[in-house]
Structure formats: C-alpha cells, structure tokens
Amino acid sequence: MVTDLDRFIACMEYQPCDRRPNHELAAWAQTKVRWRREAPDAVADLRWSWFEEEPALQFDRREFIAVNYGFLPEYETEVLEVTPEYEIVRNGKGIVTKALIEGTVDGMRLCMDEYLRFPVATPDDWPGVKARLVAAMPERRAEVTPERVARWRARACPLVLGRNCAANGFYWRAREFMGTENLSYAWYDYPEMMHEMMETYADFIIETSRPVLEQLNVEYFTLNEDLSMKNGPLLSPATFRAFIFPHLKRLVEFMKGHGVRYVALDTDGNPTVLIPLFLDAGVDVLWPLERASDVSPLAYRRQFGRSLRMWGGVDKRVLPRGPAAINAHLRELIPLVEEGGFIPTVDHTVPPDVSWDDFRYYMDAKWALLAGDYGKLE
DSSP states (O other): OOOHHHHHHHHHTTOOOSSOOOOOOOBOHHHHHHHHHHOHHHHTTOOOOTTTOOGGGTOOOOEEEOOOOSOSSOOOOEEEEEOSSEEEEEOTTSOEEEEEOTTOBTTBOSSOOEEEEOSOSSGGGHHHHHTTOOSOOGGGGTTOOHHHHHHHHTOSSOEEESOTTSSBOHHHHHHHHHOHHHHHHHHHHOHHHHHHHHHHHHHHHHHHHHHHHTTOOEEEEEEEOOOEETTEESSOHHHIIIIIHHHHHHHHHHHHHTTEEEEEEEOOSOOGGGHHHHHHTTOOEEEOOOGGGTOOHHHHHHHHGGGSEEEEEEOTTTGGGOHHHHHHHHHTTHHHHHHOSEEEEESSSBOTTSOHHHHHHHHHHHHHHHTTOGGGGO
C-alpha cells in the first residue's frame, strides 16, 4: 500500500506515484464562522488542524515534533489599556501592540495590529532578550518522550521538526525583537549587535534541535522567515549575504548532517532576488508562493529548475470566483504536478471571502489535479 510518506518523498524527488500529496495550511477564524453558518452539517466534523490532517477533506497526514524555539521565560502578558474600540497589550514576546476589537474571532484580527514598542531599541537591550534564548532546557522538548520516539521511527507519514512557526527565522526574529523600521536601520547603525544576534540565533536553533535529531531523522524542517513584501524583500541581497547567509548555510548544513532530508523556507511576498542565496545556503523548498505579489511557480521552475521545490501557489483570490475560474487556474499547474517537486496549496490561510461551496469545489478539483484526472478540470 502506498503511504502518505511514500507520496511525499516521490513528489519531492520528482518521481511518479499514484497521486501527489494533498496539503493545505488553515482557514481564518472568521472563515470558520462563515462556513459554520453556511454549511453547519458539512463542517461539523472538521478538526481545523490542517497541517496534521483533516480526514473529511482527505488531507494527507503529517506529524510534527513539538519543540519550543521561543522565549523561556516569556515576557509577562500585560493589558495596558482597553477601550470599546481597541486594546493595548504587551504580549509574551515583549511587543506592545494596539489592536482593534471589532471583528476579532478567537484572537484573530481582521486587520494588522499597530506595533508600538519592542524589547530591543539599542544594543543595551539585547542581553536581556538573549538571556531568554537558552537552548539547554529540557522544557523545550518536553513532548519528545521515548514512547513517541518509538512510534515516530515506525511512521508512515512525513515527520517534521517543529510545528509551523515554531522556529521563526533570522529576519523574522530580529523583526520581533526590534520592529521593521528599527531593524532596517540596525543593519547599519548597530552592525556588531546584528552579527551577534544572527550568530546567537543560529546557535540557539542548532543546540535546541540537536537532542531531538540525535534520536530521530525527519523529513523536513521549516524556517518561517517572512522577509518579503509585494515588491521584493525587506532587506537587500547584500545585507542578507553579509548578515544572514553564513548562519543560514551553517544551520542548513547542521540539519542535513543530522538526518533532516529537506529544509523549507516560508516567506510571503516576493523574495525572487534572494532565491539564489537561499539555494546556495542549501534550502530545498520555498512556500507559500503568494500570487498577489506577482510570484509564479511556473516562472520559478523555468528560472531555478528542479533545485527549487515549491509548495503553495494557488491564488486565494481565485477561489471566490467560482468553478470555471478555479478549474482554469488549476489547469495551469498541471505541468508542475506532473513533473513533481511541487505541492499545490492555497497561498496562505483561506480568507472569509471564500464560501464553503467554492472551497468544497476547489478541494474536489484539486483532488482531480493531484490524481492526474485532468478531464474533470475542463
């Protein structure tokens, strides 16, 4: 019997199989509210944990090793101000934000928070943040028990080191420490601190991961590294090469030298000019290929060849347009699905302008794409 692990490896290695993997990210909390209103019986049994599996939607199973790459201890969460319109809160990352209350569902906002303060403003603040990134703490791998290790060794599905957004990347974490604007200046104003920060973070991920990888090999590890906007990255290739590239390369070499088969990098926006550096560092996969940023998985395959594997690339903006638009969009992806090294998913979480009927149609159409039943996409 072909397993989910078999399908994943065959796809990643450009080999034929009975079909390609069926993965998706998640749906907005507001989308769940809409679907429960539109189709309560159809969604009643959904588990909403799409990274792991969703049997009702025939998603392939993946298992994730929970590793804590965050602050220990976290900052104390503190509500600083509340009005009928907004709340100002310091969260566990030490960031103070102002957030609109209207439209919030299960802690998910309809718009971005306004960021007011960050834990690092100058190099004097860095040691206090660094002290919360100590790798040698058993709490970071509390779920890696002997029983789970034995079960994971006999797995029939891909095993992943860390849950999604567990190991946020070099740029991502520095932005959390400082904020986008302050970070943009810090590469130039505080280069010594930034070099130390990047080195520290690579060491931290490596040493937090080492005790787990000494017991297990895994299919992949994802570095969540949102460093791009619609028109390109938030830092230049020269800055990336000077500050991040050596440590990304060192991190990837460690991972692959300790049983990690693939390293994936997640960034929204348009990272095209940085992809050669990602590949030079040993990164295998890029996702989610945000189509609103004029990113095309077909163009990427022509430009970068099979060295760049890709996940995502289904334009979320197409789904509300109905069956004909969905079919036409998925037909464009047939060459990549046939070749391999590509797993089509919506290019981020599913937003609330997508009805249940349109999403259900997309799932059926995508299944036909994955299985090579292209006649159903006419």
